[in-house]
Amino acid sequence: MEIVGEINSSTALWYISRATGVVALLLMTAVLLLGLLVSRQGKLPGLPKFAVTGLHRNLSLIAVAFVGLHVLTAVTDGYVNIPLLSAVVPLSSPYERLWLALGAVSLDLTLAIAVTSLVRNRLRRKTWKAVHWLAYLSWPVAWLHSYGSASDLRGGWLFLLALADLLAVVVAVGWRLAAAARDVPRAERVGLIMTAVHQRGRSR
């Protein structure tokens, strides 16, 4: 957007939508990184494990709130025409048809993840987990939506920020996959530890 006019009552919603969109992307990135950490039972310096899980959960709620604000302000704003339905139905927006379709897909996936997590107690673990895996789809779609629909992100500091997000996620997923590849199958763990501790006892 070349329009860098002043913020007034007619442009406020538009600016809020753009700003909350950027923050939502940052939060979603943080939530994904924390989720990757939680899935490996990892720790953050100075935090016990349950606090990492708590951070992941609470930050995800804040992220959803920002996404909600981002979507509502974009729909309400009259500068461009985005019907409310287009927030959830892909390819139904007259404005930026493709890029907003990605936003709608990401929102749908995010809502599915949020709702199943809120009623997790009532679901089988397998069901909840299957839906939760959609985060790996939701995040890249959200990133593409951000990059594609916001000219803000195509240059300058925000571009570097978007690039940093992408890099962080790629590195974290790589770490997650490498850690999983090193996993010892459950049935073989005890044998390994037994051999190790009994040998240590004998060598003394």
Added chain:
Amino acid sequence: MTPAVTTDVPRLLPRDGERIQNWRAHSAKFGRIPYRNAAGSLINDIEASGLTGRGGAAFPTYRKLAAVLEASVRKRVRPTVIANGAESEPASEKDATLLWLAPHLVLDGLQLAAEAVGAESAVLYTHAHRAGDVGARLREAIADRFDDHVAVRLAIAPPRFLAGQETALISHLDGGPAIPRFPFPRVTEQGLDGDPTLVQNAETLAHLALIARFGPGWFREIGTRREPGSFLATVRRADGRPRIMELPLGTPVPEVIGGLGQVTALLIGGYHGTWVPVARAAKLRLDNESLSSVGASVGAGILAALPGDRCGLVESARILRYLALESAGQCGPCLNGLPRMSAALTALARGRAPRGTRADLERWAGLVTGRGACHHPDGTARFVASALRTFAAELDRHGRGQCGATNAAPFLPVPQSAARTEEDWL
């Protein structure tokens, strides 16, 4: 294939050890299955009888029956009943013996329990090592019966120590590995296929079949007031051979063991049980009221007398090694703790333990307790703690490089094959 059977209480086991394999012979002796035709009417009799689970936990049987009935009515599903004869405890042979000698009594109990909770399917679970003899006989026995209301499926438990634990058993029947999960939700709520499931030890069902015939008053004629009835025990005296005995609850220990003079200590309740010095054991009766005074319980009725020529420390180290290897490897405290405890006790038994090993072992036993999905770490810690207490003098002797034993042959049975891959749990 059957160990020696002795019984003064011919309830479950025939007095002369002869098999009642044949359905006709069984019906001639006990009469036909006394179906009640109304779901739940048997549960009152079971409550009045005071029957408790004979698989080890001694949980009141009627409460499980009532819980499964209630849950299945509420959820509008038909539950499943499982007769648990997995007997994955290596020192126990009472369920296999019962299933061998009197299969129809267990199968009657399975039918009656199925009727009481409105079940439409039933499973009989037996140990892999007995699939050849007991399993084959059970198949014949099931085919022999003609008054069954629900079909009975025979299932074989893998030879893992934890495979008989009720959640492990259900995981196995659902096609997964025979590993336990957290006890909640209870299997009475969500068991096989997620539906309410009744899991009863095979012996418990045999008692149930007799109570259905002769009534709760008859059941209470023997045993103690608080713990009525009889139970099957696997008893090893100093000769080491297993003896299956049917005993009234409350039987004094000396009557069961006999010749306590050559014995140094008793293991009560199996490998999750408690070592008790012989002087204290001689004053005990076999009921939970008496045994709780030494931190023991009747459990699944395992009683072993350690002869004076063997070393209790070496025996315990061997058993602990087995228990550690049988950890399912799911929960950190068990996976990491049990192997270290095993290495420590082995080092103590070899007299090569560095200073502080005994204190480490005691501390670790406390640390693993209550921190697993199942009770494997708790039972193992109890076993180790009782060994350290009971064999304290032997520990000191080993610390000086000596050992009180003159016979190095292993006494208690410990399976040699440990699980190596996921296949071994299926």
